[in-house]
Amino acid sequence: MNLTAIAIVAIVFFGVAEIIKQAKKKNPSSSQPNDGLEQQINALKERVETLEKIVTDENYDLKKQFDTLKD
Structure with missing residues (x-):
């Protein structure tokens, strides 16, 4: 896998992690997923x-x- 592929996957996973963190901040007491x-x-x-x-x-x-x- 080359650096471009690693960068793309890292960026997408970072986005997923940010969505999860924001969800926990908005609703920390709720255990039910939105x-x-x-x-x-x-x-x-x-x-x-x-x-x-x-x-x-x-x-x-x-x-x-x-x-x-x-060419």
């Missing part, structure tokens, strides 16, 4: 899975793509 936040987290998880598939694909090589654009 449906809206749960949907957002599930959507972000799906996006992370998609990004992981893209960056781990053998055909994914950013440098090669840039080189072909130069």
